[in-house]
Amino acid sequence: MWYDAFYDFSILTKWIDKTLSDFCSPFWTTTWELVIIGVAILAFYAVVGLYLVYAERKICGFMQCRVGPNRVGPYGFFQTIADLIKLLIKELVPIKNADSILFNIAPFIVIGDSFLAIAAIPFATGLHAIDFNI
Secondary structure: OHHHHHOEOHHHHHHHHHHHHHHOOHHHHHHHHHHHHHHHHHHHHHHHHHHHHHHHHHHHHHHOOOOOOOOOOHHHOOHHHHHHHHHHHOOOOOOOOOOHHHHHHHHHHHHHHHHHHHHOOOOEEOEOOOOOOO
16 A cells, blocks of 8 residues: 555664665764664654643643633643753652662663554654564
8 A cells, every 4th residue: 555655664663774784884883773763762852742741731731710821922832842941940858768879770771661562662664763574
């Protein structure tokens, strides 16, 4: 069907691999491909996260018979970004009785697990990070 070719990204991924192979050694080709995949997954997470937080706030506002976020940017689109900046500026409060190693490494474990989960999803032909060949 027509949509089989429309959703075929293997041409693009093969072109990227061939271009990198022409200019780099196999080690650096693999390294650059991993960096590109990592940046793409981060960008995907950022866009999906921003949209889902915005949608959740709008839906909660609708359910509570109020407008929802509408102050920062048009229709409140930049409210989530403003909240992100606010959270990054806040001071970290250490917990005295917590295991410091586990407390500091836990966010990396959560993000790493979610990266591994989304890497296995085949979005289209040639558009997946891990090929399980199934």
